[in-house]
Amino acid sequence: MKLNWAERWVVNNPSRIFQQQVEIRLMKRMMPLAHGATILEVGCGRGAGAKLIRKVFQPSQLMILDLDFQMIQKAKTYLHPAEMEHMSLYVGDAVCLPFKTNSLDALFGFGFLHHVPDWRRALSEVARVLKIGGHYYIEELYPALYQNFITKRLLLHPAHDRFKSHDLRYALSKMDLDLKDAFELKNLGILGVATKLDH
Numbered sequence: 001m002k003l004n005w006a007e008r009w010v011v012n013n014p015s016r017i018f019q020q021q022v023e024i025r026l027m028k029r030m031m032p033l034a035h036g037a038t039i040l041e042v043g044c045g046r047g048a049g050a051k052l053i054r055k056v057f058q059p060s061q062l063m064i065l066d067l068d069f070q071m072i073q074k075a076k077t078y079l080h081p082a083e084m085e086h087m088s089l090y091v092g093d094a095v096c097l098p099f100k101t102n103s104l105d106a107l108f109g110f111g112f113l114h115h116v117p118d119w120r121r122a123l124s125e126v127a128r129v130l131k132i133g134g135h136y137y138i139e140e141l142y143p144a145l146y147q148n149f150i151t152k153r154l155l156l157h158p159a160h161d162r163f164k165s166h167d168l169r170y171a172l173s174k175m176d177l178d179l180k181d182a183f184e185l186k187n188l189g190i191l192g193v194a195t196k197l198d199h
């Protein structure tokens with residue numbers, strides 16, 4: 001589901017970049033990656049996460065994808081041409097990722113999953129495209145944060161079948177994504193990394 005004007009303002013705000021700078025360093029501490037990895041970011045928005053992934057993890061190939069064509073257009077202007085070398089930009093849906101099975105070393109998702117009505121299907125796509133031993137770096141919000149008295153009036157999210165901590169953890173484990181490390185703020189959200197197991 002695309003963002004409404006209020007959430008566009010939130011995610012395209014300089015304070016969001018500061019938050020992601022902190023988060024990506026925590027992610028690297030949780031699970032470092034060898035340089036030269038093949039990485040996908042789903043729900044990339046205007047490309048601020050991609051800029052950081054490139055700098056901190058130094059992939060050889062970085063694909064970024066968003067449902068919203070306007071976000072991809074923004075990313076094309078936000079990112080410097082030199083930063084877009086070895087980077088491919090896609091308009092696409094998380095529930096049907098245009099990538100081969102077992103093809104990626106890592107997948108980053110900064111706050112996209114809670115925007116997807118069929119979030120379990122999107123999670124199964126995450127698991128499908130990762131190689132065995134590949135990592136899913138997660139930053140997600142729970143309904144207490146985005147569907148409370150105030151935020152449900154301001155923001156636009158799917159209304160039904162929303163995941164909280166135990167739903168997400170259960171779905172990850174069902175999809176052979178082993179949550180290796182995570183930092184959770186009560187029932188507000190999660191920052192963590194899950195690794196795809198060989199089953």
Ligand SMILES: C[S@@+](CC[C@H](N)C(=O)[O-])C[C@H]1O[C@@H](n2cnc3c(N)ncnc32)[C@H](O)[C@@H]1O
Binds near residue numbers: 002007016042048109
């Ligand atoms: C909360 S924003 C986060 C944007 C950016 N990752 C950030 O952290 O600033 C969620 C992003 O996910 C995208 N999105 C929502 N549903 C999606 C889907 N089904 N497939 C791919 N992207 C999706 C939205 O267009 C939006 O850019």
